[in-house]
Amino acid sequence: MTPQLMQAIKLLQLSNLDLAAYVDAELERNPLLDRGAENDAAPADAAETPAPQEAGPTDAWGATDEGPDAHDGQPQPAFDNAADESEPIRPRADLPAGYSEWAGVGAGGRDDSDYNLEAFVSAETTLTDWLCEQLTLAIADPARRMIGQYLVDLVDETGYLTGDLEAAAEKLGTSVAEIEAVLGILQKFDPPGVFARDLAECLALQLKEQDRFDPAMAGLIAHLDLVARRDFAGLKKICGVGDEDLADMIAEIRKLNPKPGLAFGSAPVQPIVPDVFVRPAPNGAWLVELNSDTLPKVLVNQSYYAEVSATARRDAEKSYLADCLQNATWLVRALDQRARTILKVANEIVRQQDAFFASGVQHLRPLNLKTVAEAIGMHESTVSRVTANKYMATSRGIFELKYFFTSAIAAAHGGEAHSAEAVRHRIKQLIDTETANEVLSDDTIVERLREAGIDIARRTVAKYREAMRIPSSVQRRREKQVAALS
Numbered sequence: 001m002t003p004q005l006m007q008a009i010k011l012l013q014l015s016n017l018d019l020a021a022y023v024d025a026e027l028e029r030n031p032l033l034d035r036g037a038e039n040d041a042a043p044a045d046a047a048e049t050p051a052p053q054e055a056g057p058t059d060a061w062g063a064t065d066e067g068p069d070a071h072d073g074q075p076q077p078a079f080d081n082a083a084d085e086s087e088p089i090r091p092r093a094d095l096p097a098g099y100s101e102w103a104g105v106g107a108g109g110r111d112d113s114d115y116n117l118e119a120f121v122s123a124e125t126t127l128t129d130w131l132c133e134q135l136t137l138a139i140a141d142p143a144r145r146m147i148g149q150y151l152v153d154l155v156d157e158t159g160y161l162t163g164d165l166e167a168a169a170e171k172l173g174t175s176v177a178e179i180e181a182v183l184g185i186l187q188k189f190d191p192p193g194v195f196a197r198d199l200a201e202c203l204a205l206q207l208k209e210q211d212r213f214d215p216a217m218a219g220l221i222a223h224l225d226l227v228a229r230r231d232f233a234g235l236k237k238i239c240g241v242g243d244e245d246l247a248d249m250i251a252e253i254r255k256l257n258p259k260p261g262l263a264f265g266s267a268p269v270q271p272i273v274p275d276v277f278v279r280p281a282p283n284g285a286w287l288v289e290l291n292s293d294t295l296p297k298v299l300v301n302q303s304y305y306a307e308v309s310a311t312a313r314r315d316a317e318k319s320y321l322a323d324c325l326q327n328a329t330w331l332v333r334a335l336d337q338r339a340r341t342i343l344k345v346a347n348e349i350v351r352q353q354d355a356f357f358a359s360g361v362q363h364l365r366p367l368n369l370k371t372v373a374e375a376i377g378m379h380e381s382t383v384s385r386v387t388a389n390k391y392m393a394t395s396r397g398i399f400e401l402k403y404f405f406t407s408a409i410a411a412a413h414g415g416e417a418h419s420a421e422a423v424r425h426r427i428k429q430l431i432d433t434e435t436a437n438e439v440l441s442d443d444t445i446v447e448r449l450r451e452a453g454i455d456i457a458r459r460t461v462a463k464y465r466e467a468m469r470i471p472s473s474v475q476r477r478r479e480k481q482v483a484a485l486s
Contacts, residue, residue, distance in 0.1 A: 015389035036297025159261025366408030
């Protein structure tokens with residue numbers, strides 16, 4: 001495998017965020033690469049690039065590529081055999097250097113010189129800032145205030161204290177007792193529950209703040225594992241209360257905040273940006289198109305290369321410029337081929353899972369990588385890389401491309417096999433509709449599924465139920481009984 005082929009394979013499996021970071025690094029490293037401008041033609045000093053094709057769909061299934069055998073009148077891929085990983089990538093001779101059909105499509109980055117009003121929004125108070133303000137007022141002794149500041153720095157975004165007190169005492173040159181004394185002061189800070197070292201201590205601090213930490217509640221907090229297992233009989237014996245009091249105590253615990261620090265915000269969560277859009281067409285089919293905002297726009301600056309190479313005299317300079325031109329040209333073409341490959345795979349997934357988009361998850365079909373690979377004439381490993389870290393936006397939500405690949409479960413009467421994901425959905429539906437008087441055991445669920453034509457074993461039902469974090473029938477019955485009492 002050539003280095004360029006290895007890089008092309010790497011580009012296929014990168015998410016749009018990782019790809020953007022990779023392209024930014026290449027733009028900094030390679031002087032012959034330019035970033036394409038939003039809704040603009042190529043710069044005057046850059047190589048002239050052919051007009052891009054529309055990113056919108058041209059038929060009921062594909063956006064710009066109808067499949068492996070529909071090339072008449074359609075733009076050809078930038079590589080003759082990029083899907084075959086056993087051979088090196090060969091650029092097509094009829095395309096100019098620096099060609100990328102997707103280079104000018106969609107929105108690009110804003111100019112760095114633009115005035116960005118959003119950069120001047122007021123900063124929010126963080127949890128650390130709020131704790132430091134309280135520390136200044138609560139502790140006057142300089143030594144204890146230093147210990148308090150050290151402990152504030154150990155608090156994570158959820159409000160929990162990380163690190164070991166003995167290690168803190170050793171580092172600060174004081175005793176563990178002194179550290180614990182300061183910690184006792186800090187645990188009275190707002191928000192209630194902050195500086196806790198585990199969930200039980202966090203809940204206990206909040207109950208103490210509400211003056212509700214009596215012996216019965218202390219017994220309940222000390223046995224949260226029994227609460228998770230719905231072992232209400234054991235909890236009643238430990239706490240010395242009846243069914244009604246236990247139900248009230250559990251309801252009170254559920255009102256507490258297990259992560260008090262999140263009230264001040266947390267690390268920004270990066271939203272999922274879909275790579276492909278799927279929407280219904282007027283004729284009842286589906287339109288598939290790439291999200292042009294996730295496609296990096298880069299151009300090869302041929303005029304700058306001509307200008308600089310004309311003044312190059314030493315062999316090292318000429319070799320460097322030649323390498324830069326080769327790498328820049330390869331990157332533009334590799335990005336073009338990556339976009340085409342994603343579109344082709346997404347197009348086939350939509351065709352295979354047409355019933356899912358029309359009727360929902362219960363109609364999801366069993367599908368594997370080999371089926372898609374054979375349909376579009378690519379290697380199975382290429383399809384696997386394309387579907388990694390890629391997302392599809394549909395009318396039913398945003399799904400990872402790998403979501404559509406599920407194993408098959410045989411039909412009870414020899415009919416068409418069922419998707420494992422569809423079976424999991426059906427199991428959840430059965431459990432969601434059960435009543436307190438009729439809680440379904442795994443054996444009963446197996447019988448219901450077989451009546452619906454799904455041949456499944458009890459251990460498979462248990463495995464799917466546990467994967468969805470649904471408790472057993474015994475635990476569900478206990479929980480419904482307590483809920484009925486409350």
